[in-house]
Amino acid sequence: MMANIGFFIKKIITFFVEPLGLVMTLFALGLVFLYLKKDKFAKSFLLLSFVLLFLFSFPPFANFLTKSLENQYPKYSYDAKISYIHVLGGGHNTDKTQPISSHLGNASTKRVLEGIIIYKNTDDAKLIFTGYEEKTDISTAHMNAELALALGVPREDIIINGVPKDTAEEALFTKSIVGDNPFALVTSASHMVRSMMLFKKLGMNPIPAPTYFQKTDTFYVAPSIDALENSRMVIHEYLGILWAKIKS
Numbered sequence: 001m002m003a004n005i006g007f008f009i010k011k012i013i014t015f016f017v018e019p020l021g022l023v024m025t026l027f028a029l030g031l032v033f034l035y036l037k038k039d040k041f042a043k044s045f046l047l048l049s050f051v052l053l054f055l056f057s058f059p060p061f062a063n064f065l066t067k068s069l070e071n072q073y074p075k076y077s078y079d080a081k082i083s084y085i086h087v088l089g090g091g092h093n094t095d096k097t098q099p100i101s102s103h104l105g106n107a108s109t110k111r112v113l114e115g116i117i118i119y120k121n122t123d124d125a126k127l128i129f130t131g132y133e134e135k136t137d138i139s140t141a142h143m144n145a146e147l148a149l150a151l152g153v154p155r156e157d158i159i160i161n162g163v164p165k166d167t168a169e170e171a172l173f174t175k176s177i178v179g180d181n182p183f184a185l186v187t188s189a190s191h192m193v194r195s196m197m198l199f200k201k202l203g204m205n206p207i208p209a210p211t212y213f214q215k216t217d218t219f220y221v222a223p224s225i226d227a228l229e230n231s232r233m234v235i236h237e238y239l240g241i242l243w244a245k246i247k248s
Contacts (some may be wrong), residue, residue, distance in 0.1 A: 014239060019056040019232045023049050053228075059220040062227035065234040066215045070189040073196070076114070076209035078121040080182065084159075085122070086174050086206070087115035088167065088187040088195065089131015089140035100147050107188050110212035112144045115186045116151055118209060122184075128159045128177065130170040138162075167191075168244070171199045180205055188212040190233050194240045201248060 030045035090108030131140030139162025
């Protein structure tokens with residue numbers, strides 16, 4: 001129970017220090033000071049909120065932040081001698097009017113596809129899917145496994161655990177299976193730095209297989225929602241890295 005409370009408190013705090021939550025908080029404070037006729041403070045907070053909104057949604061800046069994480073690990077080479085491929089969980093929905101290809105979020109779909117490609121290029125390997133149910137009645141692990149099954153992966157080559165709520169818990173589960181043997185770790189490129197840190201902290205030997213890259217070489221200068229989302233993603237990861245270091 002306490003673990004669940006701590007998990008949700010962490011999510012709430014994270015929202016207010018990520019770009020959107022931070023901008024909304026500063027804007028709200030500006031409105032409060034404006035109502036209190038504290039014009040100097042009101043102008044400062046309102047201006048800061050708009051400056052940060054522009055900065056985080058400015059593609060060159062967001063791309064700079066994204067590359068700082070995604071450039072740290074190269075793509076997988078598909079020639080490692082491994083027995084397991086761990087695909088970390090991502091977002092999903094359970095809308096029964098949609099096909100399985102639409103049940104998974106973009107990140108989850110790319111992770112599953114990369115895991116299957118590695119599986120197809122590796123002899124006698126098994127896929128490990130982890131991730132909890134979030135706000136649905138079925139776990140991300142099971143949804144990811146359904147896509148793998150639909151794409152031809154035999155059921156006996158799939159291991160599912162829908163209990164882990166975060167990367168640290170996913171690492172603990174896989175540790176119980178692979179020990180210190182090398183294995184492929186599949187996750188989003190921006191998430192790979194934190195994931196490698198958490199897995200290695202347990203004495204494990206993951207081989208990074210990053211996917212779902214968001215960096216781009218296209219130089220757009222007009223602010224965009226995509227750039228804002230990329231900034232949010234990167235800030236979220238850096239906060240996760242900081243939190244993991246504090247806990248350790």
